Amino acid sequence: MTAALRGALSVACAPCHDCGLLCRMPAPAAQSALCPRCGAAVHERKPRSLERTWGYLLAAVFCYLPANLMPILKTTTLGRAQADTIMSGVIYLLLHGMWPLAAVVFTASVVVPLLKLIVLITLLVSVHRASGWRPIERTRLYRMTEAIGRWSMVDIFVVTILVALVHLGNLATVEAQPGAVFFGAVVVLTMLAAESFDPRLIWDRSEGRTR
Numbered sequence: 001m002t003a004a005l006r007g008a009l010s011v012a013c014a015p016c017h018d019c020g021l022l023c024r025m026p027a028p029a030a031q032s033a034l035c036p037r038c039g040a041a042v043h044e045r046k047p048r049s050l051e052r053t054w055g056y057l058l059a060a061v062f063c064y065l066p067a068n069l070m071p072i073l074k075t076t077t078l079g080r081a082q083a084d085t086i087m088s089g090v091i092y093l094l095l096h097g098m099w100p101l102a103a104v105v106f107t108a109s110v111v112v113p114l115l116k117l118i119v120l121i122t123l124l125v126s127v128h129r130a131s132g133w134r135p136i137e138r139t140r141l142y143r144m145t146e147a148i149g150r151w152s153m154v155d156i157f158v159v160t161i162l163v164a165l166v167h168l169g170n171l172a173t174v175e176a177q178p179g180a181v182f183f184g185a186v187v188v189l190t191m192l193a194a195e196s197f198d199p200r201l202i203w204d205r206s207e208g209r210t211r
């Protein structure tokens, strides 16, 4: 090992999130520094990761029930109004022989959000208990949850298809209902929760760190 490399390793550095410049942290345990090139705040870790992830997650759990129990769509045909929840929409599709679409809506709207909530809560609890259980698998689980977040727009896509179908069926009007707002909130809040979680926390125990 060269002297220069040894010197570099002894100094605490962190990459800038905005421009990628490797910045020197002022003290080994410093919470943040300013990037000398672009002026962005540089953090060695995501700041207050656990508090923020819990906050977003609890809000998402709170919205999950109304998202599934309240109507998301109201359709009106010749003066007859009908409000549908996600589940009644799935059942409607099943009864009309559109089971592949029913499977997509059920998976994207009910199963995936629930799995994301369960995985993130499990990860948070395991970090709080300083668990040394299968860190590689837990990191993979986190990466999957984060990747699924990018596909959350599938839900919007599904609603678009539904609206198109309803129009094809000569229905007069389609209106969004309060359940749709809660549903959108669950999607956004779980994405923010996954984004706030710092997977390096999973590895702290094996490296002897207590943060």
Ligand SMILES: [Zn+2]
Pocket (backbone or CB within 6 Å): 016, 017, 018, 019, 020, 021, 035, 036, 037, 038, 039, 040
């Ligand atoms: Zn920068």
